[in-house]
Amino acid sequence: MKESWRWYGDFDKITLDQIGQTGASGIVSSLHQIPYGEVWQRETVASHKARIEAAGFSWVVVESLPIHERIKRGEGDLSTLFANYRQSMANLAAEGVSCICYNFMPLIDWTRTDLAFPTSGGATCLRFEAYKMAAFEVHMLKRAGAEEDYQPDVLVKAEHWFKASTEADRAMLLSSIMSGLPGAFDRYDIDGLRKALKGYEGLGRSELRANFKRFLDEIIPAAEELGMRFCVHPDDPPRDILGLARIVSDAEDIAWLFDAVDSRANGLTLCSGSLGASPRNDLPAIARRFADRIHFAHLRNVAKDADGSFEEAAHLDGDTDMVALVAALLDEEARRKAEGRADWEIPFRPDHGHEMPIDRDRGYVVGYPLVGRLRGLAEVRGVIRALNAVRKVA
Incomplete structure (x- = not known):
């Protein structure tokens, strides 16, 4: 598995030099300065990639190429928005950036109190x-x-x-x-x-699914032509919020997604924290069921309460069996490698992290401290090394 780190570019107080000290080799990043719906120009993509590579990293995943809310609502003539999205994809592919993480959560992304x-x-x-x-x-x-x-x-x-x-x-x-x-x-x-x-009144689960399928029908054929992989991020939390339907919350939703457009390019970001916030989700089982469509992984843990509350636990604590989950991902990597696939390696990043006292008041992006995530990366790295060592002995 390829160790990666999310970097917010000029919005991030954590520098690429500091990230280099974590041991990660891949960068997960986006062009956050560009408003939704506008084209990511090739020159801007190239400049961002050059900064990443000059620091000794590879830009392994775009997180994310955002989807305009009008597409999610299915509102009006969307031809320009779809055309702009495909052009941004083409400009990324032209610079060798081929994996895109995105989400289809209406209006609001992750939600915490x-x-x-x-x-x-x-x-x-x-x-x-x-x-x-x-x-x-x-x-x-x-x-x-x-x-x-x-x-x-x-x-x-x-x-x-x-x-x-x-x-x-x-x-x-x-x-x-x-x-x-x-x-x-x-x-x-x-x-x-x-x-x-x-703006979302009357937009229920079936309507949102129809708009999602329309997006996939417009985008996945272009992804196939460009050799790109798309991987949807699950809902966070995996439940309706503010009366807004959430449609990527469990195994049934994921199965619907892959049936809607059956293509390897139409994949999943396995976020163990998002899916893990629901008691109905067995993360190792989901990983094994949909293994061939997992293009990217967010690894973190949650501890749930009976009333629907949850908090982000340390990466190896909480309710998800992180060792079993990582084992499932390593098994899938081995299968891909045996097939001779060039893209056999699954990039992952330590998602979120506890804010340690040493992280406090440093202006980090909420949920993305330096030391807290470094702890998570080190713990997951140890799990991977140990499981690989057992495989060699076996």
């Missing part, structure tokens, strides 16, 4: 607290029907929290949830979020 939840040793982690999310939806956003999405005991806790909260508490909760909005361009206050959500 706490960005600095205390954990062991003075570190903090990202956490999704069900009663806080309920308090936000029911009492702050006042979304119609929100009560139906939460257990009765969660709603009771939500009301208690809201009544006891200060304006500062509510502002912090809004800020935490808005941190999951993708890119650097959109953040909403309560009224702005209400208006944004109106």
